[in-house]
Amino acid sequence: MSKSSSKPVLVTCGLPYANGKAHIGHLRTYVPADIFVRSLRKEGREVTFVCGSDTHGTPIVVNAEELGITPKELVEIYHKHFDEIFKQLGIYFDAFGTTDDPENHNRTLDIVNRLIEKGYVYPKIIEIAYCPSCNRFLPDRYVEGSCPHCGETARGDECDQGCGKHLEPGELQNPVCTICGGPAEYKQQEHFFFKLSDFSDYLMDYLSNDLGGTSNARNYALGWVKQGLSDWCITRNLEWGVKFPGRDDLVVYVWVDAPIGYIAFTEQWAAKAGDSWEKYWKNDGEIVHFIGGDITYHHCIFWPAMLKGADYSVPTAVVASGMVKIEEKKFSKTRGYVVWVGEDYLDHGFHPDLLRYYLASYTSHTKELNFSWRVLQEKVNTELVAVLGNFLYRTMLFAFKNFGEVPAGELEPAIKEEIEKTLKEVKAAMAEYEFKRAVDSAMALASFGNTYFQSHEPWSLIKQDKAACGHVIYNCLHLAKALSLIFEPVIPETAETAWKELGQEEDLHTALYDEALVPIKAGTKLAKPQILFTKLEDDRIKEMEEIANQRVKAANAKAAGKVEEKEPSKSEGMGTAKDVEEAKKAAAEEREILPTIEYKDFAKLDIRVGKVLLAEPIKKSRKLLRVEVDIGEEKPRQLVAGMAPYYTPEELVGKYVIVLANLKPAKLCGVESNGMMLAADDCANDIVAALTPDKEIKPGSRIR
Helix, strand or coil: CCCCCCCCEEEEECCCECCCCCEHHHHHHHHHHHHHHHHHHHCCCCEEEEEEEECCCHHHHHHHHHHCCCHHHHHHHHHHHHHHHHHHCCCCCCEEEECCCHHHHHHHHHHHHHHHHCCCEEEEEEEEEEECCCCEECCHHHEEEECCCCCCEEECCECCCCCCCECCCCCCEEEEECCCCCECEEEEEEEEEECHHHHHHHHHHHHHHHCEECHHHHHHHHHHHHHCCCCEECEECCCCCCECCCCCCCEECHHHHHHHHHHHHHHHHHHHHCCCCHHHHCCCCEEEEEEEHHHHHHHHHHHHHHHHHCCCCCCCEEEEECCEEECCEECECCCCECCEHHHHHHHHCCCHHHHHHHHHHCCCCCCCEEECHHHHHHHHHHHHHHHHHHHHHHHHHHHHHHCCECCCCCCCHHHHHHHHHHHHHHHHHHHCCCHHHHHHHHHHHHHHHHHHHHHHCHHHHHHHCHHHHHHHHHHHHHHHHHHHHHHCCCCHHHHHHHHHHCCCCCCCCCCCHHHHHCCCCCCCECCCCCCCCCCCCHHHHHHHHHHHHHHHHHHHHHCCCCCCCCCCCCCCCCCCHHHHHHHHHHHHHCCCCCCCCCHHHHCCCCEEEEEEEEEEECCCCCCCEEEEEECCCCCCEEEEECCCCCCCHHHHCCCEEEEECCCCCEEECCEEECCEECEEEEHHHCEEEECCCCCCCCCCCECC
16 A cells, blocks of 8 residues: 555455355454555545445355245345444445445446457356256356365365365366255356456566555465466356346356446445546556455456456555454354354444454454454453553543643643654554554553553642643643544544543544644543443353353254365355344334335236145255146146245145236246245244135136
């Protein structure tokens, strides 16, 4: 990051995958990015901060089918979840969209068409895994097999258990369908490839000379380029996603449309703010990507090559975080080594700022971070409580009790010099993405304040010379003001509380770092201070450790004999049925009032009475039933209904039901549904009831 540049800066975060809940591993990216953005704004830089949900790809389709809902429904649940979690953590994006938004579909098609026109995309007949039992082609996560490079068990697009190499369709050996567990075979099909190999020389120069950010990202990417780059297959056999131009049977690979989301979200911000998205993506603004280390290849190789080929601006910096451990154990959801941000942290009343501080101050951003409840307790008690909190509270309480306002005084040169030194260190550390170094410098200033307060003994001085005591307290209050400003990017809510107690009327979040050197105004009324940080007691930490231990025991019992997960990535973290049901209940409690419609809108719905002739389970799903219903047509209508948890097939056969007959056909677990059986749901009590007429009526009778 250029220290002297005045260019506008776009900061993005790797997109959370809308397929599961937020955990501590996610925040390793988003909290430092938010700190960086807040710090840039304090330097007076123009910054736009965007992110959004990654919504396409096979994992979402697989999980939605398993849960008996549509991919769009699954995405909506987790998009809302992440949006709320981020805001609770004080992370506010200027735009937070989804990759299924129209802007992203349109921008993806624009870029893909540009690449086609310039000859960077070409068709090729390749071997694609096909399951004869399921009668479907198997993209990515629908197929597993042996890695052709190292022999370890791998999934369709990556050797996740072995060498970590990206795999192209058709490369897996001994393919197996992950849906039915049966052997797969290879069949020929036309797909489309991006000429990544054409960009080898460009990427070598770009990574060596132009790309900023963290060295772990650049060095990792350079290693891959030096080994030689292969062309990428950029199409998949899915219905959910961005349709490849001119093909209804193929969608664009998720790693094409997901990063393009950065551009689409910038467009959404620009439309709302009346600004220009082109100043970042078509001109020379700075673009900084914060990502997890596991998606470095995509952001440092595939993404800049695609942008260069389509004549868009390339990233100026990629900031890759180190991985995350839980209690010194490898992150694993299946083995219970996970801390969920909602249920494990926020729901237990822990302040968001404590976690933000931990993530920023534990270690260097590029190194491995270990989350431990005991270490959290130690850092909170010995740093936030004993140093920063101690100085702020003792200073403001003494001033409030003895003066009630900022007393008269002059800023001492030594105080000013210490603040100037701290500001210089903090700005330099932020520019180098060294957030721990920045926090350590800020905490050293708080320690300096404690020493100053203690050495001048204002509790004795007030009895001897109130004016001299006022001078000391004036300098302490100015230090408190400076600390509030400097710590705001890391602990924004707590810093704002201190700022207001100091009687400062300016918005702390828009105040510049330079304000830390403007002497605090004598006579400013002070508010009665509150204790900003309280100790985390042993019994509270013990309670959290016991919750974690029970999760590990239960998870290990359940996962006995299964392969352990690797570090979390964009495509992991699948939501469970319980997660979805909880989200549905929450959504039901907050359900918005729908807009009033006219009769002509209702008249578009073809709703009929039907009689169930057949109902049977769908082998690949625990929730879905295949149902044949007489709705007054020559042949029964086939529906797929998520009624298995509430009705046995025998209970449904012979029942008169209500059917929406003109709903667009959709496939669920490989079975086509040509309509929808209507039902009422009481989410709070987990009750679902099929709608039925109160008397027998001819099948096909319309509801008007």
